[in-house]
Amino acid sequence: MLEAADMQIDIPLTRDLVLIGGGHAHALVMRRWGMKPLPGARLTVINPGPTAPYTGMLPGHVAGHYSRDDLDIDLVRLARFCGARLIDGAVDALDADARVMHIEGWGDLKYDVASLDVGITAEMPEIEGFADHGTGAKPLGQYANRWRAFLRAVEVGDTAPEVAVIGGGVAGVELSLAMAHALRNVSKRPVITVLEAADQTTGTGPKARARLMQAMDALGVTLRTGAQVERIAADHVALLDGSRIAAAFTVASAGARPHAWIADTGLPLENGFVRVTETLSVEGYDTLFAVGDCAHLTHAPRPKAGVFAVREAPILHDNLRAVLTGGKMRAFHPQKHYLKLISLGGKSALAERGGLTVSGPLLWRWKDHIDRSFMDKLTDLPAMPAPRLPAVRALGGDTAKPLCAGCGSKIAGDSLAQALTVLPPRARADVLSRPGDDAAILAHGARKQVMTTDHLRAFTADPVTLTRIAAVHALGDIWAMGASPQAALSSVTLPRMSRTLQARTLAEVLRTASEVMHAAGADLVGGHSTMGSETVIGFSLTGLCDGDPIGHDGAQPGDALILTRPIGTGVILAAEMAGQARGTNVQAMLRRMGTPQGDAAAILSGAQAMTDVTGFGLAGHLLAICKSSGVGAQIVLDAVPVYDGALDLSAAGHFSSLHADNLRSAPVTYHDPQDPKFALLHDPQTAGGLLAAVPANQADFLIERLCAAGHVAARIGRFTDDAPRIVCA
């Protein structure tokens, strides 16, 4: 008999919770949510990019003590941990009465409960020349990237080591010290000026101020008080009093500025910041919350500091659950005094709390410890209980490894081949398909029609990303045959959900599918939808050919082998599912997987043989061409493009569920079978590249055109007059 705990209770999804921004408070909420998800609630997180930088370590990064990775909170990993879908985008409008937001370049997203944690901006577009020559200390990512580029330019003598910081608050001073420290390593005479409108630095008590001034003196940082900036130029900042401050790099850190779009939301605001009550809900709205720098605590106003965003997280988490479950909310009572730990350029820091000020290297070590512990909390996520094998089970069922998704869960090639033998010979004269074709070929008047079907088990919680990739994946069969996409039917299985959520999700799926199909020249003409145990999205497609479709059987010895896309999706998706892949790599790969390849197919329209690389991996699909064409193939392993991160993950032992079957079905001769790159030849690909046999003398020209069109195409080998087998060099 099943134990009660073993039984799956399939309750429907009924509420959409949307976290806008991956700020510190939301990152911590995601961690808590992952440890105790709320059944029935679907969590979405929206952030521009796969990471959110942790400000506490930014000065250390600028000074050169931390790598960029050290301060990036990996939201992809956190999203996997808490079962959230992550949308790479920025919200630019919100209607809290209609409970709908708009995401730039993405569209409208409806919600039941939402929270804002989008921080502030330090940009000063009102200053002439800022857009061309200024950089805000926030957004952090942009500042960190520009700073690295500037430092390199100084190092090679391309630019003057002159920096101006607008704003003499704690952040501006801390950044000036960090930049001075880093510049002294690459230049003998750096010039750093802090421009402050008041008559002294701000944000600390007198003792800390004196200590900061000492540190600035020691690193040659000049403070210019009473400074009113008029204009920023490429090599200086012009002040209203007519003076010019030499600066080839100008950073703005002059107080907290709210994001401009918030002003148009109609929400209650205080100087542009969203007014919230003690429960952190926006005044007048029980289902919208705001936290961190973008919020104004009406009951207890506080300066903008990360410490409050961090302290708000547990209250926000509990209140989100309360409003989703009909429970009672808690109040947030911020502390009056908080510890300021300010780094002083080198590995030394100053601590101030109340009137007490201490400084020295020990304080830096303490700050380093606090900052790293914070990051560790968001990186080393608690291991979730591993699925257990049932104590008594049928023989042979000895794997507890979760099944991969996408093409990683395809039926093994040899099982499929065996099953196909039961089919009777084709009876109709207008069915022209040849063995191994990517799509069926039908006689259609003077033209030929090709027909295919494909579906993907969800590898991402985002139906939009999944739909886009599933559409591109299915179109691959049509493009590989040199056909023009004609019509598509969608097949959609969604998890059990309320009617409201069904309508929202289906609208997203169909909008995305129709966009991709329309851009490919096909009409989305219908489909079928159902609810099931997990999300599966697929398409059946037809395409038209004026001449004969490109098949697998035309490759000639001597032809060059072209691949239009990197390999490694299987290994990265498997590792991502286990929370082990880098978010930046995952998001870059998903973006490439969702990029159509119709233009690549057009460039390769003269190919002798072509296929798209999918579940059976590069080796499996290449062997299919070899067998149909009666040729051998030689792959140059070094020339095969792989997705960033795939090699390391392969070396670390990650592989997809289908890998072993692929290895068995398409053996490849190679001197080092343990080589992690070699393993990728059998990695199942989802929305993989086109693999084409082209006359050798055309290969370079075609690759040039493919790369110019934005594809990561490469010549990866050649066909030989060997028997149908693959040798790797």
Ligand SMILES: Cc1cc2nc3c(=O)[nH]c(=O)nc-3n(C[C@H](O)[C@H](O)[C@H](O)COP(=O)(O)OP(=O)(O)OC[C@H]3O[C@@H](n4cnc5c(N)ncnc54)[C@H](O)[C@@H]3O)c2cc1C
């Ligand atoms: C140099 C410097 C040093 C600092 N040091 C400290 C310190 O040591 N201690 C301290 O307490 N405070 C410090 N601060 C202040 C601290 O940075 C902020 O208070 C803290 O980051 C606020 O966190 P948050 O949760 O509001 O959001 P943030 O950390 O600002 O994150 C906001 C997130 O929202 C995303 N986002 C922005 N717009 C949108 C949008 N439209 N849609 C979706 N997502 C969006 C951003 O990409 C970002 O990931 C420092 C600030 C600076 C500039």
